[in-house]
Amino acid sequence: xxxxxxxxxxxxxxxxxxxxxxxxxxxxxxLNCFARALEELSIDLDKVVVVSGxxxxxxxxxxxxTDSFHTTHGRPIAFATGVKLANPELKVVVISGDGxxxxxxxxxxxxxxxxxxxxxxxxxxxxxxxxxxxxxxxTTPLDTWTTTTPHGNIExxxxxxxxxxxxxxxxxxxxxxxxxxxxxESIKKALQKEGFSFIEVVSQCPELFGxxxxxxxxxxxxxxxxxxxxxxxxxxxxxxxxxxxxxxxxEFVDIEKPSYGRLLRExxxxxxxxx
Amino acid sequence: MPTTVSxxxxxxxxxxxxxISGDIACAEGALTAGCRFFAGYPITPATEIAEHMAxxxxxxxxxxxxxxxxxxxxxxxxxxxxxGVKSMTATSGPGFSLxxxxxxxxxxxxxxxxxxxxxxGGPSTGQPTxxxxxxxxxxxxxxxxxxxxxxxxPSSVQEMFDLTIQAFNLAETYRVPVFVLADExxxxxWERVTIPEADSIKIVNRKKPTAxxxxxxxxxxxxxxxxxxxAVFGExxxxxxxxxxxxxxxxPRTDSAEAQTRLVQRLCDKIRKNKDRIIRVENAMLEDAEVxxxxxxxxARAALSAVRKARAKGIKAGLLRPITxxxxxxxxxxxxxxxxxxxxxxxxxxxxxxxxxxRAAKETTVTFLPKLGEEPHKPDEILEAxxxxxx
Numbered sequence: 001x002x003x004x005x006x007x008x009x010x011x012x013x014x015x016x017x018x019x020x021x022x023x024x025x026x027x028x029x030x031l032n033c034f035a036r037a038l039e040e041l042s043i044d045l046d047k048v049v050v051v052s053g054x055x056x057x058x059x060x061x062x063x064x065x066t067d068s069f070h071t072t073h074g075r076p077i078a079f080a081t082g083v084k085l086a087n088p089e090l091k092v093v094v095i096s097g098d099g100x101x102x103x104x105x106x107x108x109x110x111x112x113x114x115x116x117x118x119x120x121x122x123x124x125x126x127x128x129x130x131x132x133x134x135x136x137x138x139t140t141p142l143d144t145w146t147t148t149t150p151h152g153n154i155e156x157x158x159x160x161x162x163x164x165x166x167x168x169x170x171x172x173x174x175x176x177x178x179x180x181x182x183x184x185e186s187i188k189k190a191l192q193k194e195g196f197s198f199i200e201v202v203s204q205c206p207e208l209f210g211x212x213x214x215x216x217x218x219x220x221x222x223x224x225x226x227x228x229x230x231x232x233x234x235x236x237x238x239x240x241x242x243x244x245x246x247x248x249x250x251e252f253v254d255i256e257k258p259s260y261g262r263l264l265r266e267x268x269x270x271x272x273x274x275x
Numbered sequence: 276m277p278t279t280v281s282x283x284x285x286x287x288x289x290x291x292x293x294x295i296s297g298d299i300a301c302a303e304g305a306l307t308a309g310c311r312f313f314a315g316y317p318i319t320p321a322t323e324i325a326e327h328m329a330x331x332x333x334x335x336x337x338x339x340x341x342x343x344x345x346x347x348x349x350x351x352x353x354x355x356x357x358x359g360v361k362s363m364t365a366t367s368g369p370g371f372s373l374x375x376x377x378x379x380x381x382x383x384x385x386x387x388x389x390x391x392x393x394x395x396g397g398p399s400t401g402q403p404t405x406x407x408x409x410x411x412x413x414x415x416x417x418x419x420x421x422x423x424x425x426x427x428x429p430s431s432v433q434e435m436f437d438l439t440i441q442a443f444n445l446a447e448t449y450r451v452p453v454f455v456l457a458d459e460x461x462x463x464x465w466e467r468v469t470i471p472e473a474d475s476i477k478i479v480n481r482k483k484p485t486a487x488x489x490x491x492x493x494x495x496x497x498x499x500x501x502x503x504x505x506a507v508f509g510e511x512x513x514x515x516x517x518x519x520x521x522x523x524x525x526x527p528r529t530d531s532a533e534a535q536t537r538l539v540q541r542l543c544d545k546i547r548k549n550k551d552r553i554i555r556v557e558n559a560m561l562e563d564a565e566v567x568x569x570x571x572x573x574x575a576r577a578a579l580s581a582v583r584k585a586r587a588k589g590i591k592a593g594l595l596r597p598i599t600x601x602x603x604x605x606x607x608x609x610x611x612x613x614x615x616x617x618x619x620x621x622x623x624x625x626x627x628x629x630x631x632x633x634r635a636a637k638e639t640t641v642t643f644l645p646k647l648g649e650e651p652h653k654p655d656e657i658l659e660a661x662x663x664x665x666x
Contacts, residue, residue, distance in 0.1 A: 013515070015490070016526065046511040051354075062515055062527060065490075067508040069357060070517035070527075071350065072380050078347035082354025082362065083508060085338045086312050090358065090509050108350075111343040268333050272280070275334075 011035035011045070013065050020059055024218030026177035026203030027057050030124055031064070033180055034095065037187035049083055049092045051076045053100035055131045056205075057124040060095050074105030077112045080119050088118070088261050091191065098125040099137040102158055106138070113167035116195040118261045122187065123160060123198070126205040134208030141242065145212045161252045162237040164198040171197035172237065172253035176225040177204060179249060186251065195259040202229075202247060280336040287335050288473040297435040297462045298323035298365075301391055301455065302331065303470065304439030305363050309478055310389070311337035312362035314351035316344055316370060319403040320459040321393040324365035345370035349377035353386045357516070359507035361443060365391035368410055369400060371417070378452055379418035382542060384516045385450035385495065385503060387481055389442045392454060393462035396647065405649045406459035408572055408623040414454050415601050421539055423546035425553060426454035426601040428571040432466035438598070444479035445553065449545055450502050456600060458623065460573045460651060481505045488512050493523040495538075501545035546602060555598040556607045560586060564593030566665050567615045569608060569632050571597045573651045574621045581657035592661050600628065605635040612636030617664035619644060621652045640664065 006012065012035070021027045038048065045066050052061040054073035061068035071079045076094045084092045094101075101109050101123050112119060128146055129135040136146040138158045145152065164172045171193045175183040183201060190197035204210060204221035215221045229247040240248040288307045295303070302324050305313075313328040315321075329339040338355070342348040348364045355362035366374060371392045381388055396402030397409045410417075414426045425445050427438040435457060442453040484504040486492050494514040497503045503523075506512040519527040520535050528534035546553065560582055561567060570578035575596040585592035595611055597604045608631075612618065618636055620629040621644040629643040642664050646652050 013490070045513065047509055049508045059527075062517065065513050067513055068515045069354075069384075070515070070519065071353075072376055072518050075346065075350040075377060075380075078342065078350035079354040081340065081342070081347070082312065082314060082351030082356075083358045084354075085340060085351075086355035086358035086360040086362070087509055107343050108347050111347070264333075264338065268280070268336065271334050 008032065008035035008039060011038060011065055012063055016063050019063055021056060022207045024204065024206040025056065026126065026201070026205070027060065027124060029177040029180060030057070030095070030122065030201050030203065031060055033184045034122070034187055036184045037191060040184070041188055041191060043091060043191065047090055049090050051080045051083070051092060051094045053096040053105060055097035055100050055129065056126075057095060057097045058100060074100050074103070075108065076100070077105060077108040077119065077121065081112060081117055084118055084261070085264070092119055093191070094119060094121045096123060097130075098123055098127070098139040098160070099129045102138045102160065102163070110163070110167045113164055113169045113196045113198065115260045116168055116170060116257055118195060118259045120187075120190045120197045121199070123200050124203045125160065125200050126203045126209060128205060128209045130205050130208050134212065141244065146209070157242065159237070159241045160200045161240050165237040165253045168196070168257070169198045169253060170195040170255050170257050173251045174200040174202065174240070174249050176202040176229055176247060176249060178222055178225045178229070182231070182249070194262065195257055202242065282335045284473045288470065288476070290470050290472050293468045293470055294465060295432065295468055296323060296465050297429070297432045297457060298393065299327050300432045300435040300468050301365070301439045301457070301462075302327035304436040305389065305443065306331060306335065307470070307473070307476060308361065308440040308443035309480070310361045310363050310443060311335070312352070312355035312360045313337070313339045313364065314342050314348040314355070314362070315364045315366065316342055316348050318367045318370045320395055320462045321365040321367045321391060323462070324391060324393070345373035346376060349374040349381070349390070352388045353377060353381050353384065356386045356388045357508055359509070361387070361447070363389040363391065365393065367393050367395045367403070368397045368407070371410055371413065375417040379420060379422070380518045381452040382418065382422045382424070383518050385505070385542070386452065387446035387450050387505070388452050389439065389446055390452055390454050391439070392456050394456060394458040402648070404459065406573060406623060406651060408458055408574065408627070411456065411600060411624070411627045414456055421543060423543045424454065424601050425449070425451060425546065425599065426456050427598060428456045428600045429461055430572050430575045430596065431461065432464055433468050435461060436468050436470065440476065440478070444477065447479045447481045448502070449549065450481065450505060451546065454601070456572065458573050484512070494525045495521065496523040497541060497545070501541055501548065550602050553599060554602060554604045554607070556604050557596040557598060559594040559596070561593035561595060561611065563591050564615055565591040566617045566619065566661050567593050567595055567611055568619045568621065568657060568661065569595045569597070570621050571600055571628065574623060577652040577654045578621055578657050580654035581661060584654060584658045585661045590661060590665055603631045603635070605631070608632055608635035612639040615639060617642065619657065619660045619664060621646065621657050623647065623651060
């Protein structure tokens, strides 16, 4: 029998497959788009570092055939900060979840964006803590049911693209797992951009979010994405809250601003000249 | 470290006689050891280390970054080390507490790095400008899970320089986070320091893997000394590291008792089995001593003075000073206990290392001298205790 070979298998640690993600999970789609972006840009994989935190998507660093590090909960951006500043030749990509990046790791996100570090952050937003069994998190929509909002969620959700834009990210985009071509193009753009880029990927967790909110299959969740999403480039991120009937997707920010890395290089050069 | 800029040795190592503070000596020691990355957060009484690093590091092609908190500082330090650069942070009690999470990650991922804790009075915000030795047990046990740790306790400005270099050497040798446990007095005190010529200072660098760069590479395969050679990012190994229990490939093994035992036992054993190489103590006037003081850090200076005063009075007193406080020098203390009638332990806390001394010195009376607040023990207080126990 002919051996099965995946078109992007060189981007994967084959000995780690099968992965731990549930049937219908959106994480595989994100991994696929990331691999495709690396392939289309012909990036030297020796110089790519994938950093992730804790949670379902956090396992992604174990599947990419690059140098990779699975940090403590909430700390991938802070870890990546050390990597990038110590060796600026590396392309350091953080791929993690909404709880990891915006609850326990929120402080690191806002300051990395403010510093305009040369990092690319991709957030799989599945609206809940999946790994621990479906508790509500910082992006859980109002009124939804999770295992820790058994009477309905009364917390307001973060609008991640608005947050990223306000913190100073030079590139901000949002897609869903349905928008694979757009998402791949966005990842490519982010990988080539100087400074801090942020891409939110609205992703389905049929097992622990969908099932309790009348969308018990991946198809039903993606049906929601399809019906609710509207591509609108450079719309006001402040008005892009995710609701049950509207998910604004597209690029929100694409600006030029000197990165921390550039300013650091320039500072060092000035010091050398003075001596 | 990937760099295009050449830096003169004399710009790095400021050889000669210097009159500097303990915090500055610590920073100079780090630079001498090859540290080129500092991530930290301002905190009294360790801030001067950060300030000195902020000035010096960019001059020698290094990086200083002030993070948003100590959690992030410790994470960045680990990241820099995995990118191939010797890295450190410096803090005090409250920041040390926040670092505990990622100190565990450094232990688990075998990351060489140095953490300086210039101890002040606690608990909580406590007394930021006052000395303390209240974090010694936190240094040993502060992060969750089972592990062994190395901690050094300088008692002079010279030692802030020397032991910071040693901390880096130990970190690189054993692939572990190493603590420099100083205190406010040692950190803020100004003394004369001799900085030797760069070439005469022993610097250790982590051993590198020689295995081929292919998909069979095992980044956590130890050599005979139980320490795996360290691949770093960007070398083409495409390796994975995780805070989860993992095998030699670095792959998660979250449901195997065998994998958990193999990994955690080795992490402990690489320190335990190398104890004799790691532990350093200093003995003073112990040859014929009938009573001994066991003291570390700033307390050891008052203790030495007390021992001299006791000798002047005809009392056969001596001092054992652990330079390495973790792993605790059990054997030297046990040997000492067999020879002396009593041991006195002065500490700037309510009783921490004294319990280790008691454990090691089973058959000897151990007297504890606590001290809290602004000043260290007075030599006469220790002398009084020596006189009491000898009676």
